[in-house]
Amino acid sequence: MKRTFLxxxxxIMVALLTMACSNDEEGQAKxxxxxxxxTLVVFYSYTNNCRDIVTMLTSQIEADVLxxxxxxxxxxxxxxxxxxxxxxxxxxxxxxNSASSYPAIDPVATSLTDYQNIIIVTPLWWSQMxxxxxxxxxxxxxxxxxxxxxxxxxxxSSGISGVVADCKRLVPNGNYFSQNLWINNSNRxxxxxxxxxxxxAINYNSVSAIHSPQQSAKxxxxxxxxxxxxVAQTRKGIYIVNGKKKLMK
Ligand SMILES: Cc1cc2nc3c(=O)[nH]c(=O)nc-3n(C[C@H](O)[C@H](O)[C@H](O)COP(=O)(O)O)c2cc1C
Numbered sequence: 001m002k003r004t005f006l007x008x009x010x011x012i013m014v015a016l017l018t019m020a021c022s023n024d025e026e027g028q029a030k031x032x033x034x035x036x037x038x039t040l041v042v043f044y045s046y047t048n049n050c051r052d053i054v055t056m057l058t059s060q061i062e063a064d065v066l067x068x069x070x071x072x073x074x075x076x077x078x079x080x081x082x083x084x085x086x087x088x089x090x091x092x093x094x095x096x097n098s099a100s101s102y103p104a105i106d107p108v109a110t111s112l113t114d115y116q117n118i119i120i121v122t123p124l125w126w127s128q129m130x131x132x133x134x135x136x137x138x139x140x141x142x143x144x145x146x147x148x149x150x151x152x153x154x155x156x157s158s159g160i161s162g163v164v165a166d167c168k169r170l171v172p173n174g175n176y177f178s179q180n181l182w183i184n185n186s187n188r189x190x191x192x193x194x195x196x197x198x199x200x201a202i203n204y205n206s207v208s209a210i211h212s213p214q215q216s217a218k219x220x221x222x223x224x225x226x227x228x229x230x231v232a233q234t235r236k237g238i239y240i241v242n243g244k245k246k247l248m249k
Contacts, residue, residue: 124155137170149174
């Protein structure tokens with residue numbers, strides 16, 4: 001009699017515990033759905049052209065903004081015929097896989113976990129991505145796996161293919177938008193409408209439409225952890241699959 005009573009109490013406790021756990025999981029899934037689709041604009045700017053672009057961009061879309069700053073202040077990258085800028089880029093080129101090749105930047109507190117879309121706005125230096133932005137992407141690019149990546153490049157006149165290549169090296173597993181945006185001295189005065197046209201061209205408001213069918217099929221089988229590590233086998237937890245968060249039970 002005593003034992004049956006104890007067994008009942010035990011059964012009720014187990015049932016309550018199970019309910020609490022499943023509610024917790026549902027709550028987590030709801031919170032994730034609500035944050036999906038957030039956009040982060042990350043930029044570096046030496047002479048404020050990229051800063052202007054970001055101001056115009058964020059007047060057209062809702063986004064959080066992260067500015068990357070060099071740790072060493074007051075540097076003149078263009079002095080002595082661009083000697084310092086050249087030196088920084090040459091160091092990266094000589095050893096692109098070593099963290100010590102990249103110029104130090106101020107600590108970055110922004111976590112990428114909540115963002116599904118990341119728009120990188122960077123100057124071009126000697127047909128490459130500005131060294132300071134490369135430093136940020138060297139550290140954080142791997143965490144952008146599976147996220148939608150937009151690239152806006154500002155140059156005086158040089159074409160941006162080298163910057164695109166740098167971006168793909170540093171963010172190898174991003175879902176790149178179908179077009180990048182290049183703003184230069186000759187089209188700078190139209191930058192507001194160029195941004196607007198670009199957002200329309202990449203179908204920004206309907207992000208699901210940005211992948212080609214082949215890309216989607218390829219990415220649908222890949223699972224990434226929230227910190228961007230590709231996993232061969234999933235366990236219980238949250239993963240990024242095909243650019244979206246997925247809760248594995
Ligand atoms: C070190 C350095 C190298 C540059 N190299 C080039 C170049 O090769 N071609 C070009 O068209 N512009 C070059 N520029 C100009 C910048 O790309 C351009 O002014 C850009 O708009 C700067 O953006 P920001 O004002 O946000 O720094 C260079 C600028 C710097 C500082």
